[in-house]
Amino acid sequence: MKLLEQLEMVCMRRRYSPNTYQAYAKWVREYLQFQRNEAGRWRHPRELGAAELEVFLNHLARIRRVAGSTQNQALNAIVFLYKHVLDLPADHLGKFSAERAKRPKVMPTVLSRDEVLAMLEALDAEHGQYGLMAQLQYGAGLRRSEVVGMRVMDVDLSRRMVMVRHGKGAKDRATVLPAVLVKPLEGQIAIVRSMWKADKLKGAGEVWLPDSVANKQPTAAMKFGWRFLFPGRSLVSHKGIKGKCRMHCNASAYDRAISQAAGRIGLDKKVTSHTLRHSFATHLLEAGYDIRTIQELLGHEDLSTTMIYTHVAATGPVGVRSPLDIRVG
Numbered sequence: 150m151k152l153l154e155q156l157e158m159v160c161m162r163r164r165y166s167p168n169t170y171q172a173y174a175k176w177v178r179e180y181l182q183f184q185r186n187e188a189g190r191w192r193h194p195r196e197l198g199a200a201e202l203e204v205f206l207n208h209l210a211r212i213r214r215v216a217g218s219t220q221n222q223a224l225n226a227i228v229f230l231y232k233h234v235l236d237l238p239a240d241h242l243g244k245f246s247a248e249r250a251k252r253p254k255v256m257p258t259v260l261s262r263d264e265v266l267a268m269l270e271a272l273d274a275e276h277g278q279y280g281l282m283a284q285l286q287y288g289a290g291l292r293r294s295e296v297v298g299m300r301v302m303d304v305d306l307s308r309r310m311v312m313v314r315h316g317k318g319a320k321d322r323a324t325v326l327p328a329v330l331v332k333p334l335e336g337q338i339a340i341v342r343s344m345w346k347a348d349k350l351k352g353a354g355e356v357w358l359p360d361s362v363a364n365k366q367p368t369a370a371m372k373f374g375w376r377f378l379f380p381g382r383s384l385v386s387h388k389g390i391k392g393k394c395r396m397h398c399n400a401s402a403y404d405r406a407i408s409q410a411a412g413r414i415g416l417d418k419k420v421t422s423h424t425l426r427h428s429f430a431t432h433l434l435e436a437g438y439d440i441r442t443i444q445e446l447l448g449h450e451d452l453s454t455t456m457i458y459t460h461v462a463a464t465g466p467v468g469v470r471s472p473l474d475i476r477v478g
Contacts, residue, residue: 152177152194152230152234153174153177153178155234156170156173156174156177156230156234157170157174159233159234160173161359161361162361163233164315164359164361166294166315168294172222172226173225173226173229173230175226176222176223176226176227177226177227177230179223180194180202180205180223180226180227181194183205183208184197184201184205187201187204194230194231194235195235195237198241198242199242202224202227202242205223205227206220206223206224209223228242256457256460256461257424257427257431257457257458257461258418258419258420258424258427259424259427259428259431259458259461260416260418260420260424260428262432264414264416265287265425265428265432267414268283268407268410268411268414268416268420269283269284269287269410271410271413271414272406272407272410278337278379278398279398279402279403279406279407281330281333281334281337281379282296282297282379282398282403283403283407283410283422283425284327284330284333285299285311285326285327285330285334286422286425286426286429287425287426287428287429288325288326288327288329288330288429289311289324289325289326289327289429289446290324290325290426290429290430290433290443290446290447291311291313291324291426292423292426293400293403293404293421293422293423294400295313296379296422297379297397297398297400297403298377298397299311299377299378299379299397300314300374300375300376300377300378301338301341301373301374301375301376301377301378302374302375303378304326304334304338304378305326306326306331306334306335308326309325309326309327309328309331310323310324310325310326311323311324311325311326313448315359320448320450322445322446322448324446324448325446334378337378337379338378341373341376341377341378341380342373344380344395345373345376348384348394348395351384351393352392352393353384353392353393353394353395354371355370355371355390355391355392355394356370356375356376356377356394356395357370357387357390357394357396358370358375362375370390376395377395377396377397377398379397379398380395380396380397380398381395381396381397381398381399382398383395403422404421404422407420407421407422407424407425408420408421426447427458427461429447430443430446430447430455430458431458431461431462433446434458434459434462434464434465435462435463435464437464440452440455440456440459443455443458
């Protein structure tokens with residue numbers, strides 16, 4: 150079996166997202182191509198050790214000048230390859246002291262409540278489904294991949310709860326479902342049901358499932374609850390599905406729609422779908438919610454990741470009253 154096929158199987162077995170596998174595969178290819186360029190021939194990873202890895206990481210930092218997070222991702226991919234795919238002992242790579250790319254502390258872009266509402270209104274007027282997606286992403290604090298890949302059964306309208314399954318780190322979590330979205334989501338589910346019925350008449354009633362589900366529940370692919378809440382426009386072919394199926398909507402198109410909506414209302418900030426998640430966290434913090442509660446809603450493993458929002462919330466450093474505004478009575 151080829152190395153990348155082994156990598157894919159391990160990622161799927163560990164319930165990693167397709168995006169994680171694609172990122173890891175990219176870095177494994179680049180690592181091996183770099184070693185080939187250096188040695189003039191292909192070399193199996195078993196032939197490579199700490200010295201070769203250090204040279205590659207230094208190349209990323211010094212020559213390609215990648216960001217610290219990018220270099221870390223490359224390192225994680227290669228360590229994952231050795232540890233989980235090749236089953237080599239932990240000390241195979243030995244010790245190395247590669248130059249680490251600088252990882253600047255970047256403050257998240259956050260919109261005011263009025264800016265968020267104006268952008269959502271502009272988005273809803275132009276793009277329909279994308280408008281509802283953006284409202285759900287902001288209202289529940291979701292990542293882009295989480296809202297795009299959401300299934301019908303992940304939304305509990307009666308309990309006003311959203312279940313995020315296989316989120317970052319292959320973890321499940323529950324977050325809040327805004328009350329104002331119950332009716333719109335009922336309408337969206339009705340649309341998905343109509344599409345499902347029409348697809349079944351065309352012999353395309355199956356939906357793609359993660360391998361962990363497909364292996365244990367082979368009939369789940371035909372069940373309505375597993376349909377994507379925000380489906381794509383067209384039927385497509387997909388690995389593991391006989392005939393055609395309907396996947397989720399295009400994530401890049403969703404991001405473009407958000408950027409365009411921000412431009413239409415005159416926002417000069419760089420706005421992406423992730424800006425909605427940043428704004429969700431910041432607005433909750435400003436409303437007085439506990440930082441650990443926000444951490445759970447966002448699905449952050451480390452509290453320090455959530456703490457970044459204290460630097461941009463109006464109750465944090467930027468909430469301090471400037472001495473220029475203080476008038477001596």
